[in-house]
Amino acid sequence: MTEQELKTNISEVRMKALVCILLLLETFVFVVQQQVDGGLNEKERPDIYKALRELTATVTEQKENIRALETQLRNEMKKKDEEISNLTLSQVELRKENRDREIAFSAALTQSNGENIGPFPTEVTLTYKNVFTNIGNAYNPITGVFTAPLKGAYMFRISVFGYGPNPAGACIYKNGEKLVIAFANQPQRELNSSNGVVLILEVGDVVYVRLYPNTKIYDSYNNHSTFSGYLLFTLI
Incomplete structure (x- = not known):
């Protein structure tokens, strides 16, 4: 009743x-x-x-x-x-x-009026210092490294921007393994490219971005070159 x-x-x-x-x-x-x-x-x-x-x-x-x-x-x-x-x-x-379980971040390379990074003869880890979002504090803007706090499926994306004739390129790494690259090359004017990947990460796995050898990328307060990631769902 x-x-x-x-x-x-x-x-x-x-x-x-x-x-x-x-x-x-x-x-x-x-x-x-x-x-x-x-x-x-x-x-x-x-x-x-x-x-x-x-x-x-x-x-x-x-x-x-x-x-x-x-x-x-x-x-x-x-x-x-x-x-x-x-x-x-x-x-x-x-x-x-x-x-x-709320884990997400997004950052650009710089907050300056304009800055070129590269070229270098070998790969260099990029530090995205202009942080827009860092829910869960899993991304470290000092080292440029994302460390997984939970086992799960994560989505990561990068975008690169530059000017010819130098090519522009960057790679997403997981625990020292190169996975995907965003790369653009033409003799003049603006260059841009992007790429992304879904990864299964264990607790403590690291993901970061490295500048591709002999390439140059550009960023400014317009935030052309970015690195983002977020947890899709946890796994047992």
Whole structure:
């Protein structure tokens, strides 16, 4: 039985009890009036007293019903309060768990008016210092390295920008292994390229970007060259 149904039943029982009390009072007044007017004959007296006893018993019964329903309602409300309290605790724990799984970052190479990086004869790890987002603090802007805090599937993307005649290129690495490259080459004007990859990472795995040998990339406050990543879902 729902809380509203219990309240409705209590109201109905109380109404019935009130009606019985009114009838009991009406009968009592009738008896008193008859006694004042000259008394009751022997045939009338037993019937009226019997009615009084029956009404009194009914009122007593209705009072017991009200007490029982009120007790039931209190128990139901207490149970609901406990359920709400347990639900609230579960929601708090779920929100905390979800916050622990919120991992995402995005950064550009520089905040300067304009800066070229490279070319170098060998690969160089890039540090993306202009951080837009770093939820979970898994990306280190000092080293340029992302370290996986949870086992899961992660998405990573890079974009590179430059000017010819120098080619522009950068590679995504996982634990020292080269995975994908974004590369562009033409004799003049702007160069741009991008690439991405979904990786399964264990806790402690690292992902970073290296400038491709003998290439040059450019960045400015317009944020042409970027490195981003986020957790898609966790794995057991």
